[in-house]
Amino acid sequence: MTTYSREDIDNFPQRYRTIFINSLSGFRTACLIGTADKNGQSNLAIFNSLTHIGAHPPLVGLIIRPHSAERHTLENILDTNVFTINHVQESFLKKAHQTSARYPREISEFEATGLNEYYADAFYAPFVAESTVRIAAKHLQTIDITANNTILLIAEIIWVELPHPIVRNDGYIDLGAAGTIVCNGLDSYHTTQPIGRLTYAKPDTEPKYL
Amino acid sequence: MTTYSREDIDNFPQRYRTIFINSLSGFRTACLIGTADKNGQSNLAIFNSLTHIGAHPPLVGLIIRPHSAERHTLENILDTNVFTINHVQESFLKKAHQTSARYPREISEFEATGLNEYYADAFYAPFVAESTVRIAAKHLQTIDITANNTILLIAEIIWVELPHPIVRNDGYIDLGAAGTIVCNGLDSYHTTQPIGRLTYAKPDTEPKYL
Numbered sequence: 081m082t083t084y085s086r087e088d089i090d091n092f093p094q095r096y097r098t099i100f101i102n103s104l105s106g107f108r109t110a111c112l113i114g115t116a117d118k119n120g121q122s123n124l125a126i127f128n129s130l131t132h133i134g135a136h137p138p139l140v141g142l143i144i145r146p147h148s149a150e151r152h153t154l155e156n157i158l159d160t161n162v163f164t165i166n167h168v169q170e171s172f173l174k175k176a177h178q179t180s181a182r183y184p185r186e187i188s189e190f191e192a193t194g195l196n197e198y199y200a201d202a203f204y205a206p207f208v209a210e211s212t213v214r215i216a217a218k219h220l221q222t223i224d225i226t227a228n229n230t231i232l233l234i235a236e237i238i239w240v241e242l243p244h245p246i247v248r249n250d251g252y253i254d255l256g257a258a259g260t261i262v263c264n265g266l267d268s269y270h271t272t273q274p275i276g277r278l279t280y281a282k283p284d285t286e287p288k289y290l
Numbered sequence: 291m292t293t294y295s296r297e298d299i300d301n302f303p304q305r306y307r308t309i310f311i312n313s314l315s316g317f318r319t320a321c322l323i324g325t326a327d328k329n330g331q332s333n334l335a336i337f338n339s340l341t342h343i344g345a346h347p348p349l350v351g352l353i354i355r356p357h358s359a360e361r362h363t364l365e366n367i368l369d370t371n372v373f374t375i376n377h378v379q380e381s382f383l384k385k386a387h388q389t390s391a392r393y394p395r396e397i398s399e400f401e402a403t404g405l406n407e408y409y410a411d412a413f414y415a416p417f418v419a420e421s422t423v424r425i426a427a428k429h430l431q432t433i434d435i436t437a438n439n440t441i442l443l444i445a446e447i448i449w450v451e452l453p454h455p456i457v458r459n460d461g462y463i464d465l466g467a468a469g470t471i472v473c474n475g476l477d478s479y480h481t482t483q484p485i486g487r488l489t490y491a492k493p494d495t496e497p498k499y500l
Contacts (some may be wrong), residue, residue: 081422081424081451081452081453082451082452082453082454082457083449083450083451084449084450084451084452085449086348086447086448086449089348089447089450090346090347092461094346095460095461096460096461097345097346097348097461098345098346098461099460099461099462100345100457100461100462100463101342101344101345101346101348101447102342102345103461103462103463103464103465104342104348104423104425104447104450104463105319105340105341105342105350106318106319106321106340106342106377106465106470106472107317107318107319107465107470107472107482108316108317108318108319108342109315109316109317109318111316129341129342130315130316131315131339131341131353132311132312132314132315132316132318132339132353133353133435133437133438133440134311134355134437134438134440135307135308135310135311135312136300136304136307136308136311137300137437137438138296138299138307138311138314139437139438140315141353141435141442143341143342143343143351145344167316170485173485173488174488174496174497177488177491177497178491178496178497179491180491181491181492181493182492182493183493187493192493212291213314215314220437221435221436221437223433223435223442225343225351225431225433225442225444226431227343227344227347227349227430227431227444227446228343228344228347228349230343230344232351232433232435232442234435234437236437237296237299237311237314238296239293239294239295239296239299240293240294240299240314241291241292241293241294242291242292242294243291243292244292247292247310250305250306250309251302251305251306251307251308251309251310251313252309252310252313252475252478253310253313253314253474253475254313254474254478255313255316255317255474256474256480260316260317261485262316262317262472262482264463264464264465264466264482265462265463267487267488267489267490267500268462268464268484268486268487269484269485269486269487269488270466270482270483270484270485271482271483271485272317272472272474272480272481272482272483273480273481273482273483274478274479274480275380275383275471275479275480275481276478276479277477277478277479278383278384278387278477278479279477280477281387281388281389281390281391282391282392283391283392283393283397283402286384286388287384287387287388290477
């Protein structure tokens, strides 16, 4: 084991430090966030900061850096109140990653990357047709993280589209079966292999695989 | 594809809905959070809400439900200001999962599960000896998520311990090589398989695997 002190970390070259700290906090789900501006111009951006906030009401969070390529996404959400969350699968991973390039505002990442947008049920934000797990979300709360001027955006889930067979009897959605990709750091993508599900933990019993 | 409307979701039985929504937002890194109370009594709890907040300064976030088994962890962090983050590997996964049982305050989950605690450099919170990726963290900010009365706790990274060989030349920490486990929902654990790292995206070039 090697110890990296805070001084070591602060003295890393900037790019090295960004990669090191981004990968340290672990694996995260790769998602494409679909939005449209007030004129209907679509935007698509890959995020790995989707966070479960609560089940009742069904809430998710997104950490957004207001001065990065994520800025168009944030502006569109604040202007229109809605966005879509589309899990990334391996079949369109390169196109999903390419949405992180800094395209000018007038270019839609759907057109630039060849991903297909579609609109459902008069919902204002575009979905990614290629994705097999899609969520319609509505902005609820914007929280400033003053420690580093990032934003936690809280949204409620309006509806969900996914293949019924990946939902198990108890409500568990098997995202491995859906092919949802995880990301470690800024650019490293991975599939997942199930170990198993463990029984609900109680003080006097040992957990077992279901 | 099946559509689950918000009405469908709200009408799910409570446990079904909790499992469904928890698994929907994706894979997350399984971590053990180590704390001690003011009397030095240790506590250990599994979390899957670790979130990257920023690299400079190095910040992480944790979503905490104040009325759950996570309560002792929250109280200890607010009382002592420090905690440890210990990635979970498959070799001690059952013990890690078992920390989610509701033990009374006077019982340490280290003792109850057989995981080994150790203290480093006079840091007040205990580390998990079995873990191969360990982070010392200091509480910086507590943010109320009023939408559902949960808390986002922001912390800065004080130091990091991990095996040097998993750090690549550009600072990337290969958590797959470390064996860090991901969790989907409340109880489903997975290993990861690398697809590859993609080059930094620019508007006029196609991303390639490194």
